[in-house]
Amino acid sequence: MTMSQFQSGRGQFQSLRPDSTRRAAVTGAAQTLAFHEFYQEDFRPRDHYLPMWEHIQKTGQQLLSDKSREAHLTLHTEGVTFTLYSNQDEGIERVWPFDILPRIITALEWAHIEAGLKQRIRALNLFLKDLYHGQRILKDGVLPPELIYLGKDFRREIMDIDAPHDIYTHISGVDLIRDETGRYLVLEDNLRTPSGVSYMIENRVVERRILPEFFARYRVRRVEHYPALLLQALRHLSPRGKERANIVVLTPGIFNSAYFEHTFLAKEMGVELAEGRDLVCRNDKVYLKTTRGLDQVDVIYRRVDDDFLDPLVFRPDSVLGVAGIINAWRAGNVALVNAPGAGIADDKAVYAYVPEIIRYYLGESPILANVPTYQMTNDEDRAYVLDHLQRMVVKAVAESGGYGMLMGPSSTPAQRAEFARKIEADPRNYIAQPVIQLSRHVCYLDGELESRHLDLRPFIIYGDEIDVVPGGLTRVAMTKGSLVVNSSQGGGSKDTWVLAD
Numbered sequence: 001m002t003m004s005q006f007q008s009g010r011g012q013f014q015s016l017r018p019d020s021t022r023r024a025a026v027t028g029a030a031q032t033l034a035f036h037e038f039y040q041e042d043f044r045p046r047d048h049y050l051p052m053w054e055h056i057q058k059t060g061q062q063l064l065s066d067k068s069r070e071a072h073l074t075l076h077t078e079g080v081t082f083t084l085y086s087n088q089d090e091g092i093e094r095v096w097p098f099d100i101l102p103r104i105i106t107a108l109e110w111a112h113i114e115a116g117l118k119q120r121i122r123a124l125n126l127f128l129k130d131l132y133h134g135q136r137i138l139k140d141g142v143l144p145p146e147l148i149y150l151g152k153d154f155r156r157e158i159m160d161i162d163a164p165h166d167i168y169t170h171i172s173g174v175d176l177i178r179d180e181t182g183r184y185l186v187l188e189d190n191l192r193t194p195s196g197v198s199y200m201i202e203n204r205v206v207e208r209r210i211l212p213e214f215f216a217r218y219r220v221r222r223v224e225h226y227p228a229l230l231l232q233a234l235r236h237l238s239p240r241g242k243e244r245a246n247i248v249v250l251t252p253g254i255f256n257s258a259y260f261e262h263t264f265l266a267k268e269m270g271v272e273l274a275e276g277r278d279l280v281c282r283n284d285k286v287y288l289k290t291t292r293g294l295d296q297v298d299v300i301y302r303r304v305d306d307d308f309l310d311p312l313v314f315r316p317d318s319v320l321g322v323a324g325i326i327n328a329w330r331a332g333n334v335a336l337v338n339a340p341g342a343g344i345a346d347d348k349a350v351y352a353y354v355p356e357i358i359r360y361y362l363g364e365s366p367i368l369a370n371v372p373t374y375q376m377t378n379d380e381d382r383a384y385v386l387d388h389l390q391r392m393v394v395k396a397v398a399e400s401g402g403y404g405m406l407m408g409p410s411s412t413p414a415q416r417a418e419f420a421r422k423i424e425a426d427p428r429n430y431i432a433q434p435v436i437q438l439s440r441h442v443c444y445l446d447g448e449l450e451s452r453h454l455d456l457r458p459f460i461i462y463g464d465e466i467d468v469v470p471g472g473l474t475r476v477a478m479t480k481g482s483l484v485v486n487s488s489q490g491g492g493s494k495d496t497w498v499l500a501d
Helices: 021-029 047-059 060-080 108-132 144-147 197-210 228-237 259-269 325-330 342-346 352-361 377-389 415-424
Strands: 081-085 091-097 098-105 171-178 182-188 247-250 272-274 279-280 285-290 294-295 299-302 335-337 393-398 405-407 429-436 442-443 448-458 459-462 466-468 473-476 492-498
Touching: 021 272, 047 060, 047 098, 060 091, 060 197, 060 342, 091 144, 091 247, 098 108, 098 197, 098 352, 098 442, 098 448, 108 182, 108 352, 108 459, 171 473, 182 197, 182 342, 197 228, 197 259, 197 415, 197 492, 228 299, 228 459, 247 259, 247 279, 279 294, 279 325, 325 335, 377 415, 405 415, 415 429, 442 473
Parallel strands: 098 492, 247 272, 247 299, 299 335
Antiparallel strands: 081 091, 171 182, 171 448, 171 459, 279 285, 285 294, 393 405, 393 429, 442 448, 448 473, 459 466, 473 492
């Protein structure tokens, strides 16, 4: 195997421009190479990849093939699965797709990422507290009030409820990408029920098992302690004190696409996994039904969306949640993680204002920049986007997992016409961004070294303090040339190494 094998994945990509020149990014047609994580411009491995590359050269292709098969078998045996959806929305359970070549992030790079994520989560948490209390940010004109009031995830029902310790964003997964210079940008914030952390941990467990020789050449920071950090943060929220904290993970049930993660986290933390029917509210307190009788619950890590959480407050037809749970939260007798209503802070239309939110609450410049974003409620932005749909990514503001999205360059005229109608009918529900060619990394696929696009989802826990787990879930577009990294639509993953020094 030679470095020339890596060159086949090269191509020319549209460059990203700052907000002030975002239209030039679309109309100028400037072409540039996407940033490559593994190799430099002359196709030499970057310094922090040299030990791994030297080992690959020494051991040869057969070892990688054997290790790749072993990884797949291990994941299959351990039952590490995900749900892949077809065009008919029928879920098919598959073994988690995993590439054995890790992504490596230097200690210096990680320090920058960590500082930026802590800053962002701190500001978004203050934003949520303000929105559901005094709404000072709206009164001061930093955000247009209609942006919030028309948002699907703004919950008037929880106004003036005091969240325990004023924490709304207990668990976050912030998606990062890199531009052509290697600069990290925030693609979106996930503050409702972010998923993927179990796969981050399983990736590390499998990698350590099958490639211990890789780890012998690096000092890699741990991610396996995430469940312990999460448990500590959940105990911190208990209204009866952390020593008496009774915690449950609330799941929609076995047919949810993230059910593997729900069971994984409950098991790793040593807490009960419950469905809505396993809980009951009495006198503004929540109880778990057990063979011994009712057992009071202090903290609920809920993986049920707001709409289905409490049929007395939100959707009356929901059978997934618990009647009365919001009143118990209002009374301070139970903590809900994440707080109901947190989704308005990861609304993609609100996302465009996060730099101003950071400046407003913290008095600081954002450490991590946003991707340039067009607001469809702005007449000028909307007209421009409708004229350039073929060069845009259009996203529904409250969707996730790659749904409700138009990829302009790969779309058909009929699809663009359909999205144009949707935008005109409901501009608040959409934003648009220039097509960003995600950075790439070498993957070992079907016996060959190939470059694939990827992103990064670090996980942040807000308890006594804000902890950013050193690594995260690197999601990989397994199809050549694709920018779709979501596992529900065929994406895969890599282990993510953060170096200790």
